[in-house]
Amino acid sequence: MLAVLALWQAAVWLTGLPTYLLPGPRPVMQALIASRTAIAQAAAYTAGETLIGLALGATLGIALALAMATWRPVGRALAPALIVSQAIPIFALAPILTLWLGFGLAPKIAMVVLIVFVPVTQALYDGLMAPPAAQMDVALTMGPSRCAMLRHLRLPAALPRLASGVRLGAIYAPVGAVIGEWIGGARGLGALMLQANGRMKTDLMFAALIVVVALSLALYATVDRMLARFLVRRGFC
Amino acid sequence: MTAAPRSVRVTGEAPGLFAPVDLTLPPLSVTCLLGASGVGKSTLLRLLAGLPTGVAFRGRVERLPAALMGQDAGLLPWLTVAQNVGLGARLRGEPEAPARTARLIEAVGLEGSAGRLPAQLSGGQRQRVALARTLAEDRPLVLLDEPFSALDVRLRLLIGDMAVRLLTGRTVLIVTHDPAEAARLGDRIVVMTPEGLSEQPPPRGPIPRRHDAPDVLATQARLTGRLIA
Ligand SMILES: Nc1ncnc2c1ncn2[C@@H]1O[C@H](COP(=O)(O)OP(=O)(O)OP(=O)(O)O)[C@@H](O)[C@H]1O
Ligand SMILES: [Mg+2]
Numbered sequence: 314m315l316a317v318l319a320l321w322q323a324a325v326w327l328t329g330l331p332t333y334l335l336p337g338p339r340p341v342m343q344a345l346i347a348s349r350t351a352i353a354q355a356a357a358y359t360a361g362e363t364l365i366g367l368a369l370g371a372t373l374g375i376a377l378a379l380a381m382a383t384w385r386p387v388g389r390a391l392a393p394a395l396i397v398s399q400a401i402p403i404f405a406l407a408p409i410l411t412l413w414l415g416f417g418l419a420p421k422i423a424m425v426v427l428i429v430f431v432p433v434t435q436a437l438y439d440g441l442m443a444p445p446a447a448q449m450d451v452a453l454t455m456g457p458s459r460c461a462m463l464r465h466l467r468l469p470a471a472l473p474r475l476a477s478g479v480r481l482g483a484i485y486a487p488v489g490a491v492i493g494e495w496i497g498g499a500r501g502l503g504a505l506m507l508q509a510n511g512r513m514k515t516d517l518m519f520a521a522l523i524v525v526v527a528l529s530l531a532l533y534a535t536v537d538r539m540l541a542r543f544l545v546r547r548g549f550c
Numbered sequence: 551m552t553a554a555p556r557s558v559r560v561t562g563e564a565p566g567l568f569a570p571v572d573l574t575l576p577p578l579s580v581t582c583l584l585g586a587s588g589v590g591k592s593t594l595l596r597l598l599a600g601l602p603t604g605v606a607f608r609g610r611v612e613r614l615p616a617a618l619m620g621q622d623a624g625l626l627p628w629l630t631v632a633q634n635v636g637l638g639a640r641l642r643g644e645p646e647a648p649a650r651t652a653r654l655i656e657a658v659g660l661e662g663s664a665g666r667l668p669a670q671l672s673g674g675q676r677q678r679v680a681l682a683r684t685l686a687e688d689r690p691l692v693l694l695d696e697p698f699s700a701l702d703v704r705l706r707l708l709i710g711d712m713a714v715r716l717l718t719g720r721t722v723l724i725v726t727h728d729p730a731e732a733a734r735l736g737d738r739i740v741v742m743t744p745e746g747l748s749e750q751p752p753p754r755g756p757i758p759r760r761h762d763a764p765d766v767l768a769t770q771a772r773l774t775g776r777l778i779a
Contacts (some may be wrong), residue, residue, distance in 0.1 A: 445624070446622075447620050447621075447622035447623070447624030448597070448624045448625070448626055449602050449679075450596075450618060450620050450624060451618055451619075451620060451624045451637070451683070452598070452602070452641055453601065454599050454616055454617060454618040454687075455601075455617075455637065455638040455641045455642065455687065456615070456638075456641070456642055457641035457642060458642075458643070459634070461640075461641045461642070461643060465626075465640055465641055466626065466638075466641075469626070469628050470626075472628075507661070545696070546626040548627040548628040548629070548667040549627060549628065549667060
């Protein structure tokens with residue numbers, strides 16, 4: 314942390330760039346304090362979008378993965394599509410989402426959902442399709458229904474993979490929200506950054522950027538801890 | 551208890567692995583199968599369980615509904631010992647049988663561990679849970695792949711004897727690397743080599759036999775001799 318600050322300050326001194334191009338830690342700190350109300354409001358808005366989007370995206374991802382594992386043809390058809398969809402620059406979809414869903418909360422949440430659900434689906438589907446061999450062998454001789462097999466063996470065995478997917482989703486989610494705010498709308502940290510940039514208030518933009526990073530880290534740490542605790546409770550370590 | 555009306559049999563070959571074999575498990579008796587590592591014992595057992603084997607097998611399998619204990623204990627890490635023992639009922643949507651489960655857990659010497667998770671158990675304890683789970687299944691055919699390999703000498707004797715008693719009235723196949731175990735527990739003893747199967751006459755007397763009976767010791771010695779030849 315201190316090293317980053319020192320490096321940052323050194324870069325400002327060495328390059329001699331004016332504050333409106335590269336503000337040092339001090340002006341950014343001052344901007345953070347001066348605009349704390351605006352930043353806090355924007356942060357709350359962005360955090361809200363992120364959390365709702367993450368929850369919806371994870372739910373959608375889980376449902377899709379379960380459907381794919383239950384109906385094999387669906388799974389076989391969608392699995393490659395899922396990978397290909399990763400090649401679509403989500404950024405490019407943001408204007409379309411704004412076009413369809415307006416300038417409110419919806420397109421931002423949709424953005425987060427889009428960015429979150431693919432890794433969640435992918436991770437859970439992979440887990441569901443690769444159940445532990447020895448446990449499957451024993452279970453198969455017990456005469457279970459396919460549904461019981463999914464519910465009592467394949468799904469619980471895939472939970473660690475699902476957790477990895479949700480962790481990835483938690484990393485991407487704030488990015489999705491900020492991108493959504495860049496494209497359309499007046500609220501949130503992304504919009505604040507854009508406005509600050511337009512008015513050459515580079516220090517405020519940096520302040521907002523730092524809050525975005527802090528928000529992302531806090532979200533990841535929280536999700537990571539919750540998932541780890543959940544897995545330990547379920548007998549995984 | 552379900553009686554085994556007909557014998558269980560696997561005939562055929564796995565080119566490159568083992569020559570033509572004809573393994574018949576006489577109804578209501580314990581067959582012990584020995585042989586070098588990698589010779590195909592688990593493969594035969596999986597064929598009898600109706601599981602995929604990953605080797606090219608050409609032949610016929612006559613099976614009965616089977617309970618399986620694999621070489622890997624295969625416990626579900628998120629279920630407690632008791633829940634693992636009751637896995638079959640859970641998977642079939644049958645009501646739990648807590649009293650029966652508790653009795654089996656006690657029989658394998660794990661009373662007091664019913665609420666623990668597999669990760670909190672030793673390898674031998676996990677193996678005993680897997681055995682209890684197999685015994686909980688009410689199947690005419692029981693297939694055990696090295697069921698006592700992780701147990702100390704004393705437990706191996708106690709639990710081996712207990713298992714054989716509890717499995718009376720079923721057709722049982724035990725794969726083992728331990729000649730002493732085969733001599734004590736086998737109504738029939740079969741040795742597997744890449745050339746095929748061959749019988750080893752079992753010691754006299756009903757199973758489980760005493761570990762120090764002269765006949766058992768003699769059979770054990772002869773088996774050891776064959777296995778190291
Ligand atoms: N899924 C698989 N794919 C390819 N080869 C396999 C597969 N499973 C087993 N084999 C091969 O079949 C052979 C027999 O394996 P098997 O597990 O039946 O041996 P085993 O007699 O039980 O040995 P051990 O005493 O070590 O358990 C081995 O050489 C193994 O490499
Ligand atoms: Mg084996």
